[in-house]
Amino acid sequence: xxxxxxxxxxxxxxxxxxxxxxxxxxxxxxxxxxxxxxxxxxxxxxxxxxxxxxxxxxxxxxx
Numbered sequence: 665x666x667x668x669x670x671x672x673x674x675x676x677x678x679x680x681x682x683x684x685x686x687x688x689x690x691x692x693x694x695x696x697x698x699x700x701x702x703x704x705x706x707x708x709x710x711x712x713x714x715x716x717x718x719x720x721x722x723x724x725x726x727x
Contacts, residue, residue, distance in 0.1 A: 665702065675700075676709045683725065692717065694725055 665684050673682055675693040682691040682700070690699040691707055698714040699721075700707060717725075 665705070665707075669707075673707060673709070677711060692721075692725065694722065697722060 665686070670682070670684055673691065674680060675682055675696055675698070677698070678693065678695045680693055680695045682693055684691055684702075685699075688699070689702045691702060691709075692699050697717045698711075699717055700709055700714045702708070
């Protein structure tokens with residue numbers, strides 16, 4: 665994921681900063697508890713395509 669792209673991307677729902685998880689190829693929004701997929705290097709920033717983060721995943725982000 666390009667660093668410049670990460671700097672300008674924001675959650676499409678709440679506009680907060682996203683966290684890139686390379687191993688899962690996802691962009692995470694802690695505020696909305698959503699994970700947006702990255703497919704072939706392209707972020708899919710659609711609420712319908714996002715998955716909900718589990719409590720364990722949210723806890724891991726806090727650390």
